[in-house]
Amino acid sequence: VLVQMDSPHPYESPHHLHENKRRSHVPLRSHLTLESAVRGFLPTSQQELPAGEENKRIQSLAGNDWQFCLYPSPDWVPEGWETNPKFDHYDAEEGWGAISVPGNWELQGRGVPIYANFTYPIPLDPPRVPANANPTGCYVKHFSYTPPPVPGKMGKRVFLQFEGVDSFFQCWLNGSYVGMSKDSRLTAEFDVSHLIKGGKNFLAVQVLRWSDATYLEDQDMWRTSGIHRDVLLCTKPALHVADIAVTTPLSFGSDEGAADGGPPLTSARLESLIYLEGPSDEALAKATVTAHLVRQADGQAVMDPIKLSVTAGKWYARDMADMAAAEASHGKKFPGGHGGVAKLSVDALAAVHGGPQLWSAEAPNLYVLVLEVTDDGVEVVERESCQVGFRHTAVKDGKLLHNGRPLMIQGVCRHEWDPRTGKALSEESMLRDIKLLKQSNFNAVRCSHYPNHNRWYELCNIMGLHLVDEANMETHGFDPVFKDNHMHPANSSQWLPAMLDRCSRMYERDKNHPCITLWSLGNECGYGPAHDAMAAMLRAKDPSRPVQYEGGGSRTSATDVVCPMYPRTKQIAALLTTGKDHRPIVLCEYAHSMGNSTGNFRDYWQQFESTPGCAGGFIWDWADQCLEAVWQEELQGKEETAEEAGGSARKRQRRGSKSGVTKTEIKAGAIEPGRRTAVVVAAAEKQLAEQAAAKPAATPKGKAAAKPAAKKGGGRGKRSAAAAKAEEEQAAEVQAPKPEADKAKALRTFWAYGGDVVAPHPDPANNAPHDGQFCCNGVVAPDRTPHPALHEVKAVLAPLEASLAEGPAADGTLQIRGWLASFGECAHHCSPRFPACPPSLHHGEGAGSSRPGQPGVHRAAGHAERHPPLG
Template sequence: MTTKPSIQWLTDLTKFAVNRLPAHSDHLYFESMKEATTSDSMALRHDLNGSWKFHYAVNAANRPEKFYELDFQCAGWGDISVPGHIQLQGYGAPQYVNTMYPWDGHNDIRPPEIPIDKNQVGSYVKHFHLPENMKNGKRVHISFQGVESAFYVWVNGEFIGYSEDSFTPAEFDLTPYLVDGENKLAVEVFQRSTGSWLEDQDFWRFSGIFRDVYLYTVPEIHVYDVHVRTKLSPSYDSGTLEADLTFLSPAPSGTKVVAELYDAKGHEVARGNAKASDDEKWTLSIPAEGPKLWSAEHPYLYTLYVQVYNESGSLVEVIPQKVGFRKFELKDKIMYLNGERIVFKGVNRHEFNCRTGRTITKEDMLWDIKTLKQNNINAVRTSHYPNQSYWYELCDEYGVYVIDEMNLETHGSWQKMGAVEPSWNVPGNKPEWQDIVMDRAISMVERDKNHPSILIWSCGNESYAGEVILNVSKYFKSADPSRLVHYEGVFYDREYNDTSDIESRMYAKPADIEEYLTNDPDKPYISCEYMHAMGNSVGGMYKYTDLEQKYPMYQGGFIWDYMDQTLVKKDRYGQEFQAFGGDFGDRPTDYHFCGNGIVYANRVVTPKMQEVKFLYQNLKLDVGQDRVKVRNDNLFIDTSHYHLEYTLYLDGKVFYSGTTEVAVAPQSEGEVQFDWPADVMGAPGEYCVHVAFTLKEDTACAKVKHEVAFGQHIFNESIEDVVTPTSATGNGNMRVVHGDVNIGVHGSDFSILFSKQVGSLISIKYGGKEMIEIPPAPLFWRATTDNDRGFSQGFHSGCWYTASLARKCVGVDVEEESGHVTVAFTYRLSINNDIKVKIAYSVKLDGSITVKSSYHGAAADLPQMPIFAISFKVSADYDQLDWYAMGPEENYSDRSMGARLGTFKNTVKDNLASYIMPQESGNRTGVRRVNLTNMEGQGIKISSVNKPVECNFSPYTAFELENANHHYELPNIHYTVVTIAGKQMGVGGDDSWGAPVHDEHLIKSNEDMEFEFVIQRI
């Protein structure tokens, strides 16, 4: 360790690991069987997390260069928490960028150069005393689980080592330099290094010691690395457990290694002795008859106890290693797990917490794993770096398939504003980049190789293609033939097609995928990223999941992505909000492009999850009026763990319910007949048969009665059955007053006014209470979603924004008939003379109002219309909602398969989704009726006529939402904005930078349309 450190290493491609110990498996080890069987924490580790002394410098010139020396006083420095990011603890500022490098526009550099003027430096100091079990000449190592992006280490003034690669452990031997008293550990962390060119992921740019730091010692004989493999017979009913053991130093003569395999109930099922192949490497082979196999559906784990005895026969080390017997393979161009074709129902997942960034806790990870399992998500791609070891342990234990991705992305070096231009792509075919890239691959494989949940190694993300990455793939296959290799970048250069065992593409449209699958493909297909879930999105997802049954070589995909990356910040008035790129003064930035999650950054599930859970469910229920057909798409488990609950609703109310059992084997179908009692059917109205599989008992991830899958069947849904027409009779006579300006319709306990001047209905008073604050008007514009912005909806369809604001009433017609009065307003729109919109209000004796909106635009030549609706405002006192519609979460025409017909309640404020940029949200399709009331239960009911409508209730207008970049920019709430639509376009989701909503979910402006609904008092 006599190497003299140099700041030049930051740009030296050959200096990425100085004195760093070789990567090894992440196994635990103990000094007794009692510890190994009862403890999750190692007594041989000493935690260094907590408060460290800290100095921040904006660049290297301003750092305290000699701070590591023993006589350097840092008592006056500030403090920082480890683990944690520098930029989230009061030093510097975080920066969010996607594809471009964070210095773009500031520094004209090319790899491996780095910015000199803005390379933040964190100087950390930690004083510690060795615990007793690490004294007396024992070997002591230090482990840094994650440091971004390069760091130097000193102990007691002596240089220890240097490392790059932010997301895999870096470990060093401290033994020669430790003292019995106080020790000084000094760590110098640079934000930018050569490694920064390889870490251009779509995420916040932080730096610092952001994962755990600990000391560890080892027993007198120590197994440094364990590589466990399971092999299964062709019939999968017997197998062999094999393991390679590597000792830290040659095992002394007389060393004995015994291995015992225990099942999940703690019963020993097999044992064997390891044999030495040389002084440091030993091998182990144990036969296993009838092993229970590991899968996401049934994540069965054995425990292997490797016991090391010294020459005197004393036990010196015990290694408990979880083992999952499973076989993942490629046969006939299809991926199989344990002999069954697998379909990945996955998400891409960043490690993230809205307060601590990529420093996340075990509690965060446990919440994530349970949320995945509760919502039928069976797979995760670790985008785009290795995660903490605990994540893989959870995936092993709870059952989640993993694509483990190495820490590599060089997006900005080859793609410029979407255009492929690899003139200075790294690593490409540049041999000087081979070692630094390969080091990252080796570090990931060596640490993670024993986790059965990992089925696929990934060579990184969006780094183009070339010899360097091809060589990484060859390494993966050589080091671990039991797994496949994934890399999407070969799509851009087919010369390197052999890099990936799988055809993997990002954001290919369903038609593009089908084109591949129908042209004699040579590899199975997965969408490593699809359904860009930015803001109000995930529309049209069914078009992808439909391919799973149609094409055996289509084997699923991974939604981008799992969680929004927003950070908690306070506005100028001290109120917390979810901040995105640019909110910290960071430039350049990609602004709110970090908000792509199906889970909000505060770990609250978004409305989008409703659709994901339904389309990912493995139990498909085809419900009829008196039966349900069940298709069990699970590979290994039957339906015995679930109750089949069935409920018959009449007009949204429970009419009859029951529970039964059904045994459907995996990959099989079954049917259940419902023997409804004779007196159940016959009443007029709309019936809905709702069938669901629910858990019989608590599991590790969900409580009893948790719904796993559902299906519905609706019948007798003609308008006569759905909505009982409003009675034309009332108490007393109806009086019509024709004023100079206003037309009044008055009856028993109601008063309704229409204004010829305003050109609309202006007042509804029921029981003396005014319901109309701002008059109804035709609406053709919704607040643009993120996908709308990406498609340039404002450019293509902005005329409808104008039409919603610039209209002219050109006709008022009054028609009086027995039992009702109709007042109709005809509007012309400035955008086109060929369009006519008519809204007719028919008031009946009971004060109810039937509203009919008609659009005549067959002669118009205009772009598609975002929404065809009527909108008005009532007082914000009316904020209680009671729906009979598709729900419970918001839904749209292309994102409604996961919605169910039923009755639901929420409030107007809660109806607005928390997407990080305000936009259209809260819509419901299939609205039969909805009650809008105040806290006393007074208000109005809106009911559909002829066919269901779409409705939205929001504290804000589409235009207020349109013009706000953050929720705190929205005005104080004074109104409830009511929007009733004949149709709203879908939200889309193929991508968020140009993909349109699919045609069948658009509104064609050259077609005549109309819809009808009723307003009545409650």
């Protein structure tokens, strides 16, 4: 399956990762004031910045005024479209129209979303992708740029950032080539200082649905395409912060005889490397950096300012090989810069006023490190900041420890998915999830199965959730039944650079987030040398976080925790008693919550609590991955009201039918007269179904409708006639007309799953790839309405559980299981209801203390009938 192939196309070359893309770094915003540098991390509604202090150096290009056209394949795209700002011969007749960014084009009336668990939606022929059936979206954005004022006399730099594009894209600014990137879940940043101009600008982006990157992104999810995260312009002074790396090394004493707060903190340091770029080594030598540490909660400084000198040196802002390749290909000299570094290293116990407060999910004590850069020791030219939490996670003596105390993972796996907007998530939806997760007694989330939007991490830092940050890799479809591990790309040298690049760039973007407790090498990618390389890289760069990876049997040398999927409760103890492996167990997936399941959840937790070395796990999964859709009734000579149509839809869902038409494919709105049919409408906007059908995209000028002419150098390997025909059928999918509603059709929204939307497939043997309702595994519905399972989960994970002692010794003793940071707090909160509780409260035999993640059973003497029941 894995064949070395030299392709003229960068989208079919696993070793061709990107062009002219800057190195991955933490998100940077170049704040104007100290206050905005601190408050900018808060939820938008809480920032409350004074008028005029909004950050004018960041310009979002998001909006619904992008122009877009979808073509069946790259060969159909008209030549020169990306250099024509007038747009004079691209109009609605050609298939162009407005689209929203961020967004997925399949949810905006173009193409069909595909839900698949692990079956690839294209023929398994790596690194090739279908030649004639590779939907290609062309985006155009006209925007105005007003250069913001920048202090100093060195000028400015302008960076173009794409925070998420699926799956391959190239971009041009004002007709000039900018660069290329893969990896749909990490930021691609380009230096456009030499291309942007004051006033009107013209940005063109070409996105391919399928590329060699598709083979590394085979996650259990809806396959949708396009620019699904924000596009930003960031203006920075020529002398600026290019990256920040923060670590907080901690040491703890013995916990023997320690109070419930855990082992004493014996040392704590705050260390940071601040990387700078400047126009020259001389400018860097004159620069200084002043470091401030501020408490996030109230904005109060907790450390005296510290001035740091800058040492000029080499720190390349982009991959040199990629830049050289881009210059050779496009004949342009791309701007570079000189690099320097400033180092911060202080004893936090002495420097932080009152001593540093540690970060955990139960007590998310958070600070902000603000860095002010001056070009001459006087004038501040830039302020950058990052969130800081004093924390340390380790594996020791068979336990998973966080800040020196055993951590019990009360976790759930979560996809980034919204039933109306797909992969494009808002801050409001993230906050809604975090609040419901906390209310439901979860303390951890596995970012399944890719790096999430950066805003998610910032909010989790503030509100307190442990995260597993997972590299954007899954190759399950290479070995569906786990019998041929050697088939996975992890065993092939041609894929090693791409896999290592994804893991490394994830680390560099997310390295400072205190909420990240574990790194993950991906999901269901088998096991091979690539995983050993990734694990070694992460361990060398970050000794403060263990590495997790399930592939290859869940206990290879590439993982620091044993992390199986879906073991039975009786198997958990056996995992710890087999051999001499003393690593803790974290179930990376368990309690599959599809349908009427999760009934044995309490059994799992009784096993966790009674099994030393077991550190909990992650439920699969958080929310049903459905699409909000319209149930459309196609009637024969009889009108039916929306209420009647809704009743029919509800009956269908109760019966569990996979679609409104038994054994009938539903292709891009092609309605079979006289049948009940489910139609997914773009972003669930019912008006799209009520409007007249949009005209299909016309054949591009100069292209033959039956057989598009291939571009120069676009020759392909031989394919069977059947495969070519199937590809042409899928190509027709992107031009299919939308359904035209009339008075004989009644509409009602419902949650659609895989079987409700069927797209053609290039492989004749697999014409309708989908996995039915297998996307509905959540403990909450798509709109976050709790399923019954969530109530069970919330009860089992409750921080306090009270019960009367049972058996012959029953004497009215009340047993309380505590999960709070200190059971002293528990006793205090119980005192109004149990007057005798605090003075007589004591640990049960062998129960241990009640620290975060470490359950303890405590007994309050007295007769239960003397006290009112718990509310």
